[in-house]
Amino acid sequence: MDLFRNQIDPNQNILPKDGTVNYFGPIVALEKADFYFEQLLNTIPWEHDVVHMFGKRIVTKRKVAWFGDKPFEYTYSNSTKRALFWTPELMELKKLTESLSMETYNSCLLNVYHSGEEGMGWHSDNEKELKQEGAIASLSFGVERKFVFKHKSTKEKVELWLGHGSLLVMKGETQTHWLHRLPPTKKVRTPRINLTFRTIEL
Ligand SMILES: O=C(O)CCC(=O)C(=O)O
Numbered sequence: 554m555d556l557f558r559n560q561i562d563p564n565q566n567i568l569p570k571d572g573t574v575n576y577f578g579p580i581v582a583l584e585k586a587d588f589y590f591e592q593l594l595n596t597i598p599w600e601h602d603v604v605h606m607f608g609k610r611i612v613t614k615r616k617v618a619w620f621g622d623k624p625f626e627y628t629y630s631n632s633t634k635r636a637l638f639w640t641p642e643l644m645e646l647k648k649l650t651e652s653l654s655m656e657t658y659n660s661c662l663l664n665v666y667h668s669g670e671e672g673m674g675w676h677s678d679n680e681k682e683l684k685q686e687g688a689i690a691s692l693s694f695g696v697e698r699k700f701v702f703k704h705k706s707t708k709e710k711v712e713l714w715l716g717h718g719s720l721l722v723m724k725g726e727t728q729t730h731w732l733h734r735l736p737p738t739k740k741v742r743t744p745r746i747n748l749t750f751r752t753i754e755l
Pocket residue numbers: 662664673678691700715733735747749
């Protein structure tokens with residue numbers, strides 16, 4: 554179901570139940586989105602992520618970076634990272650995201666997917682360091698990619714496309730009842746950057 558490719562209504566919950574997800578569509582002008590994309594791609598100290606799966610240590614092709622209000626230590630997929638302090642651009646994006654979503658965040662995980670071969674598998678963002686049922690705001694730059702939710706018990710799926718400069722907000726019980734993933738695709742050959750603003754409680 555490619556429901557939301559053209560239709561964007563930030564007041565509509567795109568989940569049928571057990572959580573709230575709002576898609577705002579593009580929240581910055583195209584030239585500004587291009588600027589952020591280039592700037593982030595070229596200046597963020599990107600590092601490969603390490604995940605532990607089935608007893609194996611896997612180094613992802615996707616690269617990550619982690620920023621916050623304080624040098625938080627955060628365990629993500631079994632590896633511990635220390636947050637860097639906001640760059641001026643990230644601070645700007647954080648403020649814009651906070652005002653549109655009417656929430657606050659104290660940290661941000663960045664991912665760069667160099668091409669469609671890179672994605673992220675099914676997971677929910679429910680690590681113990683995260684505020685329980687705290688909002689997670691996802692900003693995307695670069696090539697449009699499909700994003701999918703799957704209900705943990707009914708297996709119902711909801712798909713949408715995350716465009717250049719767009720904002721998606723997941724809140725309430727979403728992480729408790731739904732998984733999400735960024736499926737790999739052979740059709741995409743250019744990079745995408747994603748920022749997820751979160752609230753850490755330590
Ligand atoms: O790249 C995306 O849109 C998803 C990223 C994500 O789910 C995460 O960082 O937890």
